[in-house]
Amino acid sequence: MPNERPRVPSPEEYTNLVWPHAGRKTVGFVRMDGDERVSLGSGTLVKFGRVAGVLTCAHVVKCVVDERRRTTDGFGLFCFSVRGDRPQRLTIRKDAVDSVILGERPDNEYGPDLAFIRLPAVVMASIESLGTGVNGDQHRQWFLSGEPAETVDINHVCGVIHQFTVQGRKVGRVENTWFEGVISKGCLFPESPTGEMDRLRFEPIIDPGAIKPTDYGGTSGGGLWRFFLAEDDLSFVQARLHGVAFFQKPIDGEMHIICHGPESVYGTLYIAIVAKWPEASAA
Numbered sequence: 001m002p003n004e005r006p007r008v009p010s011p012e013e014y015t016n017l018v019w020p021h022a023g024r025k026t027v028g029f030v031r032m033d034g035d036e037r038v039s040l041g042s043g044t045l046v047k048f049g050r051v052a053g054v055l056t057c058a059h060v061v062k063c064v065v066d067e068r069r070r071t072t073d074g075f076g077l078f079c080f081s082v083r084g085d086r087p088q089r090l091t092i093r094k095d096a097v098d099s100v101i102l103g104e105r106p107d108n109e110y111g112p113d114l115a116f117i118r119l120p121a122v123v124m125a126s127i128e129s130l131g132t133g134v135n136g137d138q139h140r141q142w143f144l145s146g147e148p149a150e151t152v153d154i155n156h157v158c159g160v161i162h163q164f165t166v167q168g169r170k171v172g173r174v175e176n177t178w179f180e181g182v183i184s185k186g187c188l189f190p191e192s193p194t195g196e197m198d199r200l201r202f203e204p205i206i207d208p209g210a211i212k213p214t215d216y217g218g219t220s221g222g223g224l225w226r227f228f229l230a231e232d233d234l235s236f237v238q239a240r241l242h243g244v245a246f247f248q249k250p251i252d253g254e255m256h257i258i259c260h261g262p263e264s265v266y267g268t269l270y271i272a273i274v275a276k277w278p279e280a281s282a283a
Helices: 011-021 058-070 121-127 136-145 262-276
Strands: 026-033 036-048 051-056 075-079 098-102 114-118 151-160 166-171 174-178 181-194 197-205 223-230 236-251 254-260
Touching: 011 181, 011 223, 011 236, 026 058, 026 151, 036 058, 036 136, 036 151, 036 223, 036 236, 036 262, 051 121, 051 236, 051 262, 058 098, 058 114, 075 121, 098 262, 114 262, 136 236, 136 262, 151 197, 151 236, 181 254, 197 236, 197 262, 236 262
Parallel strands: none
Antiparallel strands: 026 036, 026 075, 036 051, 051 114, 098 114, 151 181, 151 223, 166 174, 181 197, 197 254, 223 236, 236 254
């Protein structure tokens, strides 16, 4: 019997595959400016050892720090729940978080631009009623063990796109701001590292009929994900948090996204996290 090309999953099947592993682990930071809600960036819920928080990029943390200085209320954080119409209102006190930051002035494509915000257990408990977190220890071991055999990989970046935010939409008597989380599929290319920080360039691929973003503002800090599918039938094998998006760059009229990769997350940043909080070590 001749070899047949594997069946390509339908868009619905594809969404059902990616969303539980990546979408529900994605969060967004919000600035509350009067009645207006503005995205400060994105992140991924991650736990290393007994330390839980949000993996993001350094310039997003700096925005959050600025927000903590300008208001007594702190900053907002939201998850992408299963029901898109489920309202969320989670404000984190300005004195309730601590962080590890790699990058003093991260304002270009070279970085370093990577960070981890530790959240108190009570905050994580509230968040986990809406979303789920990444087991960072497991994902780190997967990275150290290499890629699964006989698989193909598909890459995604998950985060908020502020361009798609809808301000002041009323649901009954309540006025909500709707932030849209986008899971962008694309191709991944290596870039030259910055010191001990690896860099990857993500080229989004927009499906026919989908709305194409002209600006990925708000995606900074969002997770770069790599899904491994079996070569023979494209069945799901594994989903890995592979890095963090931190910069957008126009190339040939298209916006590409620069990310720090797994060596930065599970090497350089992880070492800094354990140095600050020894209980983050899985050992």
